[in-house]
Amino acid sequence: QVQLVESGGGLVQAGGSLRLSCAASGRTFSNYAMGWFRQSPGKEREFVTAISWRGDTSYYADSVKGRFTISRGKVKNSAYLQMNSLRPEDTAVYSCAAAGRLELLVQGESAYWGQGTQVTVSS
Numbered sequence: 367q368v369q370l371v372e373s374g375g376g377l378v379q380a381g382g383s384l385r386l387s388c389a390a391s392g393r394t395f396s397n398y399a400m401g402w403f404r405q406s407p408g409k410e411r412e413f414v415t416a417i418s419w420r421g422d423t424s425y426y427a428d429s430v431k432g433r434f435t436i437s438r439g440k441v442k443n444s445a446y447l448q449m450n451s452l453r454p455e456d457t458a459v460y461s462c463a464a465a466g467r468l469e470l471l472v473q474g475e476s477a478y479w480g481q482g483t484q485v486t487v488s489s
Contacts, residue, residue: 368392368478370462375483378452384485386447388462390478395419396442398477399468404458404485414460416471417445425472430456452487460485 374386388400401416414434417424421438435448445462462480465471 370464370478370480372460372462372480372483375460375485377486377488380452380454380487380489382452382487383448383450384452386449386460386462386483386485388445388447388480390443390462390464394443395464398464398466399471400436400438400445400462400464401471401476402436402445402447402460403463403474404456404460405482406458409458411461411474413472413474415447416463416468418468423468425468449485452485454487454489456485457487458485459483 369391371389397419402414403411404414405411415426415436417436433451437446459482461482463476464478465476
C-alpha cells in the first residue's frame with residue numbers, strides 16, 4: 367500500500383520557522399517529483415512548492431518564494447519543507463504529494479497524496 371506521511375506541523379508565532387517532512391512508502395519514489403500543497407478553511411487547495419526527482423529543479427508559489435525551501439532526502443523517498451519567516455496567512459493543512467512528472471505535480475495532477483499536517487501561525 368502506497369503511503370505519504372507528513373510530520374513536523376504545529377503552532378508557531380509569526381516570524382518563526384517549521385520544518386515539514388514527508389516519508390513515502392509502499393513503492394519507490396526515487397524517480398517521482400515530490401511537492402507540497404496547502405489548504406485553509408474555506409479556500410481551495412493551493413500549490414506551494416515542488417521538486418524534481420533529481421532535486422535539481424524546483425518551483426515555488428510567489429507567496430512563499432524566499433521564505434520556504436524544498437529539498438529531497440538522500441533516500442529519495444523523502445522530501446522536506448523548511449518554512450522560515452512564517453506569517454499568519456501561512457496557516458493551513460500542508461499535504462505532501464508525488465507524481466511521475468514535475469509538470470503534472472505543479473498542476474495538482476498528482477498520483478499520490480498524504481493526509482496532511484496542520485500548520486498554525488499566530489500573530
